[in-house]
Amino acid sequence: MWRLYQFPLCPFSRKVRLLLGEKGIACELSKEYPWARRDEFVDLNPAVQTPVMVDTERGVTLIDSTVICEFFEETVSKAAMLNGTATDRAEARRLATWFDTIFFRDVTAPLLFERMLKRIVYKQAPDGQVLRTAMKAAVEHLDYLDYLLDHHNWVAGSQMSMADLAAAAQISIADYLGGIDWKSHEQAKRWYVGMKSRPSFRPLLSERMEGIVPPADYDKLDL
Amino acid sequence: MWRLYQFPLCPFSRKVRLLLGEKGIACELSKEYPWARRDEFVDLNPAVQTPVMVDTERGVTLIDSTVICEFFEETVSKAAMLNGTATDRAEARRLATWFDTIFFRDVTAPLLFERMLKRIVYKQAPDGQVLRTAMKAAVEHLDYLDYLLDHHNWVAGSQMSMADLAAAAQISIADYLGGIDWKSHEQAKRWYVGMKSRPSFRPLLSERMEGIVPPADYDKLDL
Structure with missing residues (x-):
């Protein structure tokens, strides 16, 4: 096991x-x-x-x-997340890396530091300016996600891929920490509701970090 | 092309x-x-x-x-850099990622900022304390490389892999910027001289960044 x-x-x-x-x-x-x-x-x-x-x-x-x-x-061949040609796989890997590194750097990492580590480890109040900058960056990232989803059904193409998993993982943490405003991001929202409804996602949404309460609609399927 | x-x-x-x-x-x-x-x-x-x-x-x-x-x-199957079992490939990828992220964060990134970006972009003098911390981290990373090379001929196992390329790439930039002291790192030094002597490496070593001069032994094959 x-x-x-x-x-x-x-x-x-x-x-x-x-x-x-x-x-x-x-x-x-x-x-x-x-x-x-x-x-x-x-x-x-x-x-x-x-x-x-x-x-x-x-x-x-x-x-x-x-x-x-x-x-x-x-x-494990079931539910392959790097499909298509070598170029298709490179695009899925590029976008997974985008969310793992650029979205994480701009949005998830500052939110985790201000709203989790400062509370749990450093016993400090979050810095409002850092939070505002991260939430502004989140809007730009959701704009980019909207743009990607304008072109195809999934983040990196016509099939679900590693890019969808990476994006959903980062966004779900930012959402838990109150960093995501879904207003005027219809494409991204529809995609994210689809991801949330998957059996692979449900167990994650029911978990809580001690002492940190997510927004009311965090685990709802209708945003 | x-x-x-x-x-x-x-x-x-x-x-x-x-x-x-x-x-x-x-x-x-x-x-x-x-x-x-x-x-x-x-x-x-x-x-x-x-x-x-x-x-x-x-x-x-x-x-x-x-x-x-x-x-x-x-x-391209020639000169495969992810060989062996899935577990062997995971170890090669882990160590490539180690040098790409941890070595980069601790050593290459601060050296590039202090000795390249500050000179070229910000027109400032480097911060001696940051440089000393990076060079101290480089010693610990070379200790880890010595330890890895005590167990096998190449960074991640018995064959050259992606981990060797990632390690050599990061170390060569740190070396160019004067951040590497080879003293008491015989294993790492022997491995690095081997990497430097490869035809794939020679063109890199002859290049120069405008305005930044590497140490005298940077491109020598006998350190």
Whole structure:
């Protein structure tokens, strides 16, 4: 059995959990707060980041969300998330990387720092200016998502791909932390409601991070 | 013909160029400074980062160094850099990601900011404290590289892989910027001299960034 080290507001663990859900791969969850720097976790992953997946029976450790996704994409053919030609796969990987790095840098990371780490670790109030900048960046990212969805049904093309999983994972954390305003983003909203209704997504939406309450419509299917 | 948008001190472009060199794929180079935010480049890659590869005849654009490497790994079998089992490939990808993100964050990025961007863009003197911290981090990273090379001949196993290309690319930029002290890193040094002597590496070592002079032994094969 696989074991996934993660915490409820880790967007990269969510991307992996969505993939596992789509592919029907069972795994046990271990809650791991990387900032606690637990000795056994530092030994497991010198980068001290979630997610990490371990198959203790076979002695396999997988580190980094993209590496984990490529592993299961290579080994489990069900619900393939990198389809089509090599160019199609490059576009799916590009957009997954876009949400994993650029959206994360602009939106998810500052929201996590201000609204989660400052509350839990630093016992400080969030910086309103940083929050406003992140929420403004979120609007621009949703504009880009609208533009992508104007051209095809899914983020990177005519089929669901790794890009949809990465985008939904990042957006769901930003949404949990009150950073997303769906107003005038009809395309993105319709796509996101579709993602939320998938069986792979439902378990994520029912989880809560201690002490941090999401907006009322966070887990609703009608926004 | 492929065209690669890059600049001489971009570690991610170097990783791609090493892969292209190993695989024998010809490409033309276009010098692109992302911080200049040239309109056509922003249109080409909304993330405004190098490297970008374009095949203008076939209308293919590839963005992000890891995406580009996966594309050529999938389409050109010569000099495969992700070999072995799915677990072996996961380890090669993990260590490539380690150098692309953790080494870059700790060492290459602060050196590039202090010794390149401050000189070229901001016209400021480097911050000595930041440089010392980056160089101290480089020592710890070389310790980790020594440890990896104690266990096998190449960074991620018994064969050269994507991890060697990523590591050599990052280290070569840190070395160019005077951030690497090879003292007491015999394993890492021997491996790096081997990498430097490869035909794929030689063209990179002869390039210079305007106004920034590397240390005397930067392109020497005997350190």
